[in-house]
Amino acid sequence: MGKILIFEHTSVLGYKMKRILEQNGFQNVELIKDYNRTNLNQSQPGQRPDCVIVDLDNRKQDMIQLIRKIKKETYDAPVISISGASDLSTLKKAIGAGCREFVLKPFESETLVSKVYKVYYEGQRVTDNNESFKMGEFFKGNAISLKWSDDFAIGIEQIDSEHKQIFEHFNRLYSMMREGHGHEYYQELLGFLADYVNTHFEHEEEYQLSVSFQEYQKHKEHHDKFRERIKEIMESHTDQDISDNDLISISLFIKDWLIHHILLEDMKLKEIVKFV
Ligand SMILES: [Fe+2]
Ligand SMILES: [Fe+2]
Structure with missing residues (x-):
């Protein structure tokens, strides 16, 4: 099943999200703490991540700029932002930068999983037509x-x-x-x-x-x-x-x-x- 990148500077939350997704059938989940990593653009269009999760709550980084960079370097992979703030102007900027979905903290595992499934599956419809996304894979692990x-x-x-x-x-x-x-x-x-x-x-x-x-x-x-x-x-x-x-x-x-x-x-x- 597809690749998911999580940009999360907090280890506890980062590993928690990784574990939740792995328990729900996503076997290829990578946690990225170093936001300045520059090798995102090594992927080819066919290898782009299927979903990128970005925690907006990081005052040391311009997270909107990061979303733009991700969109550019991952061939427009769908981005889900998570945030504890209900700061509308930041959320609007994130949408403007290309963010597809939001998850507000604190969140239930099911909320995160359903958003990831949604963007993941929408992407599969567009890029694969139907063949590579099989039910066996979908239900690998413990889909809820x-x-x-x-x-x-x-x-x-x-x-x-x-x-x-x-x-x-x-x-x-x-x-x-x-x-x-x-x-x-x-x-x-x-x-x-x-x-x-x-x-x-x-x-x-x-x-x-x-x-x-x-x-x-x-x-x-x-x-x-x-x-x-x-x-x-x-x-x-x-x-x-x-x-x-x-x-x-x-x-x-x-x-x-x-x-x-x-x-x-x-x-x-x-x-x-x-x-x-
Ligand atoms: Fe109802
Ligand atoms: Fe209803």
Whole structure:
């Protein structure tokens, strides 16, 4: 599996991130503490890192300049910045320098892993078309599965049971993929998701309106993005020829949904339910 560079001046955090990624199937992770190292440009375009992680919190270095250097010398490898500061101007500059994703400290292992999978897989789609990214490699190590826990319950029976359903579908796909298959399940899964983005999202939106949820509009925009993405996936698969990459792509999409939408956004409803 691909190469990941971590620019982290703090050993503790650097080794922690390296370990997390290795435990999740990334076997080629290099930690770089010397930011002035100049041999990044020795790679050929085909050998560029698949992802570069940069810790922005280093006052001794111009980190924006470092991101520019990395982008230039790694043939535009995707960069993920991590930061403990919510300093918007720095984050904007990092985006301007070419940073693709952010992880805010303190972060959970799953947040880091899902961001790396996301940029890694997006890169594979662009450069490899489909052949070199195999499920066996994807699941080497301990790629994370996500089990439902009552901690995820919001307290609205219908919505909780619908959330459980998507966890179940994800885990079913995950266990099939671990065994090297799941292609035969793809269409059924897409059918479920297409239905889910209508019924489940509608249930949530109706509830939010009924309690005048302040973030309704923002939440609905997230839902609309999922609806749009599912529509795109449906439209791009009229045939039965399901590749490993299709399975990996849909599994990453659902995992991102579970982690970032259900566990972060939908959980905001839990606070409201307590007072209704
Ligand atoms: Fe939801
Ligand atoms: Fe939602």
